[in-house]
Amino acid sequence: MNDIAGAANAFLLVYAGLFPIVNPVGSAPIFLRLTQASAKDRPTLAANVALNSFLLLLGSLFIGSHLLEFFGITLPIVRIAGGLVVAAFGWKLLHSSEELEDHRAATDHTLGTRVDAFYPLTMPLTVGPGSISVAVTLGSQRPAMASGFADLALLGSGAIAGLAAIAATVYVCYRFAGNLVDGLGKRGTDVVMRLSAFILFCIGIQIIWNGYVALVPAAN
Secondary structure (H helix, E strand, C coil): CHHHHHHHHHHHHHHHHHHHHHCHHHHHHHHHHHCHHHHHHHHHHHHHHHHHHHHHHHHHHHHHHHHHHHHCCCHHHHHHHHHHHHHHHHHHHHCCCHHHHHHHHHHHHHHCCCCCHHHHHHHHHHCCHHHHHHHHHHHHCCCCCCCCHHHHHHHHHHHHHHHHHHHHHHHHHHHCHHHHHHHHHHHHHHHHHHHHHHHHHHHHHHHHHHHHHHHHHHHC
16 A cells, blocks of 8 residues: 555656646647647647657656766756756747747748657757756655665656656647637737746746755855
8 A cells, every 4th residue: 555655656746846847738839839830740749749758758767867977967067057948948939929930931931841849849848958857856866665676666657657647748738739729819829928938937047046056055
């Protein structure tokens, strides 16, 4: 019973920890706008983004901390670098109403209806450096309750289920982004997109601050 409770706690910890920063609901209007010229391919793009997001988060959760140790990179540095990327992307989206339309038109002219599902739809829009740093942080927390391989496997299954739930949420929100935008209307969509971009910018600043606060004691 305790093992099942631990797996459930791992599921909730992963899902609740990643959902606010992944923010698939707030990113859905941005996804719709970036894929406006690829409406026919949008369901496939949504599935590919969900799969890419799952794989990125899975790798970050289970091997991210080991890679950081291998390259000698500390987690605060990852937070600062990731926060800079997230903040820059949020700032660009915050000031890109007409510019985004022009960029999309230029992309349509050169690439037709093909849109890359990895950049920028998966990273940094859906799973940015902020999400990766959170996943690495979660993966670096070794559970004290795990006393054997069976316990670790069960907790790992709960964590994987949490990542799968995040990916499923991303797919549903992106797949039906058109319905969401139709309900909001053009003005409502613009408001939600700008609010989401502002929140993304604030998340980037918060990640930078968390990394700085963690580095200050080490520097002193």
